[in-house]
Amino acid sequence: MPAPVPNHPFVTRSSRGRLIEGAVFWLMRLATYFVLVCGLCVLGDIFLKGGRTVFQAEFPYVNVPFLTQAPETLYVFEHEGQKMQLGDRDFRAFREAATAKAKAAGQPAPQFRTESYVYSAGGIWPCIVGTVLLVVGSMSIALILGVASAIYLNEYAKDTPGVRAIRLAILNLAGVPSIVFGLFGFGLFVIFLDWNVSLLAGWFTLAFMVLPVVITASEEALKAVPKGFREGSLALGATKWQTIRKNVLPYALPGILTSSILGIARVAGETAPIMFTAAYVVRDKLPWEVEKVSDFFFQGVMALPYHIYVVSSKIPQNEYTARVQYGTAFVFLFIVAVIALSSILLRNHLRRRYQW
Amino acid sequence: MEPSAPLAIRVPAPRDVGATSTIIEIEDFNFSYGAKQALFDVNLKLDARRVTAFIGPSGCGKTTLLRCLNRMNDLIDGTVINGGRIRIHGVDINGPEVDAIELRKRVGMVFQKSNPFPKSIYENVIYGLRIQGVGSKSRLDEIVEKSLRGAALWDEVKDRLHESGVGLSGGQQQRLCIARAIAVQPEVILMDEPCSALDPIATAKVEELIHDLKKDYTIIIVTHSMQQAARVSDKTAFFYLGRLVEYDDTQTIFMNPANPQTEAYVSGRFG
Numbered sequence: 001m002p003a004p005v006p007n008h009p010f011v012t013r014s015s016r017g018r019l020i021e022g023a024v025f026w027l028m029r030l031a032t033y034f035v036l037v038c039g040l041c042v043l044g045d046i047f048l049k050g051g052r053t054v055f056q057a058e059f060p061y062v063n064v065p066f067l068t069q070a071p072e073t074l075y076v077f078e079h080e081g082q083k084m085q086l087g088d089r090d091f092r093a094f095r096e097a098a099t100a101k102a103k104a105a106g107q108p109a110p111q112f113r114t115e116s117y118v119y120s121a122g123g124i125w126p127c128i129v130g131t132v133l134l135v136v137g138s139m140s141i142a143l144i145l146g147v148a149s150a151i152y153l154n155e156y157a158k159d160t161p162g163v164r165a166i167r168l169a170i171l172n173l174a175g176v177p178s179i180v181f182g183l184f185g186f187g188l189f190v191i192f193l194d195w196n197v198s199l200l201a202g203w204f205t206l207a208f209m210v211l212p213v214v215i216t217a218s219e220e221a222l223k224a225v226p227k228g229f230r231e232g233s234l235a236l237g238a239t240k241w242q243t244i245r246k247n248v249l250p251y252a253l254p255g256i257l258t259s260s261i262l263g264i265a266r267v268a269g270e271t272a273p274i275m276f277t278a279a280y281v282v283r284d285k286l287p288w289e290v291e292k293v294s295d296f297f298f299q300g301v302m303a304l305p306y307h308i309y310v311v312s313s314k315i316p317q318n319e320y321t322a323r324v325q326y327g328t329a330f331v332f333l334f335i336v337a338v339i340a341l342s343s344i345l346l347r348n349h350l351r352r353r354y355q356w
Numbered sequence: 357m358e359p360s361a362p363l364a365i366r367v368p369a370p371r372d373v374g375a376t377s378t379i380i381e382i383e384d385f386n387f388s389y390g391a392k393q394a395l396f397d398v399n400l401k402l403d404a405r406r407v408t409a410f411i412g413p414s415g416c417g418k419t420t421l422l423r424c425l426n427r428m429n430d431l432i433d434g435t436v437i438n439g440g441r442i443r444i445h446g447v448d449i450n451g452p453e454v455d456a457i458e459l460r461k462r463v464g465m466v467f468q469k470s471n472p473f474p475k476s477i478y479e480n481v482i483y484g485l486r487i488q489g490v491g492s493k494s495r496l497d498e499i500v501e502k503s504l505r506g507a508a509l510w511d512e513v514k515d516r517l518h519e520s521g522v523g524l525s526g527g528q529q530q531r532l533c534i535a536r537a538i539a540v541q542p543e544v545i546l547m548d549e550p551c552s553a554l555d556p557i558a559t560a561k562v563e564e565l566i567h568d569l570k571k572d573y574t575i576i577i578v579t580h581s582m583q584q585a586a587r588v589s590d591k592t593a594f595f596y597l598g599r600l601v602e603y604d605d606t607q608t609i610f611m612n613p614a615n616p617q618t619e620a621y622v623s624g625r626f627g
Contacts, residue, residue, distance in 0.1 A: 229473055
C-alpha cells in the first residue's frame with residue numbers, strides 16, 4: 001500500500017523546473033570534481049616521481065647532492081663486470097685511479113666504453129639560486145614601479161580621458177603573451193641597452209610582465225581603504241603624501257601583497273621571457289662568484305623553468321633524464337610554494353595589525 | 357520627582373558670555389561642483405568662541421559650505437569657487453599665498469561618520485602632532501591626556517591607550533575624533549553631523565562636550581536635528597537650495613523666525 005500523500009500546502013511536488021535545477025547543480029558539481037581530479041593527477045605525478053629524486057630512504061632522507069650540486073654529464077659504463085653510473089667529476093677521478101692502479105700493477109691502462117648522458121647527473125643548485133634571484137629582483141622592481149604608479153593613478157591623477165587610456169593600456173598589457181615580453185626584453189635590454197643576457201635584463205623583463213597585475217591589484221587595494229582615513233588625515237593638516245604614507249599605504253599593503261603572491265608564481269614560472277634575456281643552459285660559476293660587484297648584475301643565470309625545458313626537450317631523452325625532469329619540477333613547485341606561503345604569512349600578520 | 361542626573365537633557369547654553377568678535381566672514385560666496393552650482397551668494401559672519409549651527413534639508417549646501425571653510429572641497433575634482441570669498445581673521449583663505457595645509461591645522465574637522473584610524477588610541481590622538489614632527493614623548497603624553505580629557509574620553513580609555521581606536525563604541529569613536537582634532541590646537545572646529553550615527557546617550561555626551569569646548573574653540577556644526585541645533589548653538593543659519601535663508605540667534609530662529617520658509621522648516625512642516 002503506498003504511503004498516503006499528505007494534504008497540506010507545503011507538500012513537495014516534483015516538477016520540470018525542480019528536475020532542471022537538480023541537473024544543473026550536478027553538472028556544476030561534476031565540473032568541479034573534474035578540475036580537482038586533473039589538478040590532483042598533475043601534482044600527484046610530479047610529487048610521486050619527483051619525490052623519488054629528491055627524497056631517499058637513508059639518512060639524511062633528502063638527496064643532498066641533487067639540491068647542492070651543479071648539473072653534470074652522466075657516464076654509464078661497465079667496469080670489471082659491474083655496471084656503473086658516475087657523474088662527470090667522479091668518472092674522471094675513477095678513471096685516473098683505475099689507470100694508476102693498472103700502471104702500478106704493470107698492466108695496460110683499462111679501456112672504458114662509456115655512454116654519456118648530458119645533464120643527467122649532479123643536481124640543480126645553480127637553477128635554484130638563479131630562480132630565487134630572478135624572483136626577488138623582478139618582484140622588487142615590479143612592486144616599486146607598480147605601487148608607485150598605482151598611487152599616482154589612484155591618489156593623484158584626475159579622472160581624465162588620458163588617465164583612463166593609461167588604465168586601459170595597463171589592463172591590455174596583462175593579456176600580452178609572455179614570449180612577446182621576452183622579445184621586447186631581448187630587443188630593449190639585451191641588444192639596445194647592451195646588457196647582454198643578464199640578471200638585470202631578466203629582472204626588468206619579468207617585472208614588466210607582472211607590472212599590469214601589480215598595478216591593477218594595488219589600485220584595488222588602495223581603493224579599499226576608506227575615504228574617511230584620507231579626509232581625517234588631511235583635515236589634521238597632513239599633506240597628501242604624508243596621508244598616503246602614514247594612513248593609506250599601510251592599510252593597503254595586505255591587498256598589495258596578495259596580488260604580488262600571484263605575481264611571484266608567474267615570475268618564477270615563466271620560461272619565455274627569460275630564455276632570451278637571462279637564462280643560460282648551463283653555467284659553472286654560481287652568481288656570487290664574480291670578480292667585481294657590478295658583474296653580478298650582468299651575468300646570466302640558470303633557472304628552474306628553463307632547466308626543465310632544456311632537460312625535457314633540448315637533450316636526447318632516455319631512461320636517465322626523467323629523474324632530473326621530475327626532480328626539478330618538484331623542487332620548482334616547492335620553492336614557489338615556500339615563497340608564496342611566506343608572503344601569505346606576512347600578509348596575514350599585517351592584516352591583523354590593521355583592522356577596521 | 358528629581359530629574360535623574362546623567363540622562364537629563366541639558367538646559368540650553370547661556371547665550372551671552374562676554375563680547376562676541378567675528379572670526380569668519382563669508383562674502384557673496386558662490387560654489388559649484390562642475391556644472392552644478394551648490395551655493396549662491398552666501399553672506400555670513402561667524403562669531404569666535406561660539407557655536408554656530410547650519411541647518412536645512414538635505415542637499416541645501418550646508419555641508420558644502422562647511423567643507424569650504426577648511427578647503428576640504430579642494431580634494432574633489434571639478435569644484436569651482438565662482439565668486440565671493442571666505443575670510444578668516446580677515447585673510448582670504450582661497451588667496452594665492454594661503455597654504456591649505458596650514459589652514460587645516462587651524463581649522464579642524466570632525467566628520468559625520470566617525471573615522472578613527474586603525475591605530476592605537478594614543479596614536480590616533482597624536483596623529484596630527486606626529487605629522488608636524490613633534491617627537492618628545494613627555495610632551496606627547498601630556499597632549500594625549502589633555503586632549504582626551506578635553507573630549508571627555510580620558511576616564512573611559514586611560515587604561516587602554518594602546519589598544520586600537522576602532523574597538524571603541526560609536527560615541528567613543530566620535531569623541532576620539534574630536535580629541536584628535538583638538539590635539540593640534542585649532543581655533544575653529546567644523547563638525548559635520550557629528551551625532552547622526554550615535555544613540556541618544558552618546559549624542560548627549562557629545563553635545564555636552566560641544567558646550568564645554570566653546571570656551572576655547574569656535575565651533576560650527578552641521579546638523580539635521582533641529583533639537584540639537586536648538587540645544588547646542590548660539591546662532592543658527594538656515595539654508596535652502598544653496599541659499600542662506602536666515603541667520604540669527606538660535607532663540608530667534610526657533611521662536612520667532614523672520615522668514616516663513618524658516619518657520620515652516622523649524623516647525624517640521626517640510627524638510
